[in-house]
Amino acid sequence: MKIGLVYTGVTPELIELVNAEVKKQLGDVEIMNYKDPSIINEVVEHNNVTVAPAARLVAMYMQAMQDGADAILNNCSSVGEVADACQDLAKYIGVPIVRIDEEMCREAVKTGKRIGIMATLSSTLIPTKNTVLRLAREMNREIELVDVLVEGGFGLDQEQFKQLMTKYAGEIIDKVDVILFAQGSMAYCEEYIHEKYNKPVLSSPRFGAIALKEALIKKGLMK
DSSP states (O other): EEEEEEEEEOOHHHHHHHHHHHHHHHHHHEEEEEEEEHHHHHHEEEEOOOOOHHHHHHHHHHHHHHHSSSSEEOGGGGGGGHHHHHHHHHHHHOOOOOOOEEHHHHHHHHHOOOEEEEEEHHHHHHHHHHHHHHHHHHHTOOOEHHHHHHHEEEEEEHHHHHHHHHHHHHHHHOOOSEEEEESSSGGGGGGHHHHOSOEEEEEHHHHHHHHHHHHHHTTTOOO
């Protein structure tokens, strides 16, 4: 079985974490990594997914399909709505495209009414909020969103970034029932902030891997 992992952020920590979560859920599968950091650079520059980066992202999906991928995991929340737009084609071809963050957003809606969303980029914050709101409508639940733009995170090492995340989380912790990390690269802070504030904290890599497994079960490739 072959799995295509599509990245626009290429930090080694993120790739290592996602690969580990996928192997944990799926076992011994062949993982094919596709990376194009120019996509997220252009999305950040325009604060929107414009034509050229969207086209390059879709080209990576198509390349993964041509390379024999049985399923694809989209690992960038900023371009999640592009993945949504490709769903009909993916169903037709028979190669599901799974968003890393959708099941996480669904879990947040299940967990509490007041949902805190943390991101370092507004280009990630906006589509993540859109996804949470869409799922809340689909689930017929009323929610309140409290968003946090974590500024000053670039260039920090993991420990410094963890402390910065903890500071920003502390500013909203009394206003929310659950905290959601909009970017997979934040995942290593999840357990630390959960233990410090005793509130549910959700990050996307493990939820994305679980959703990938569910897609393969539906396809009949796993039990």
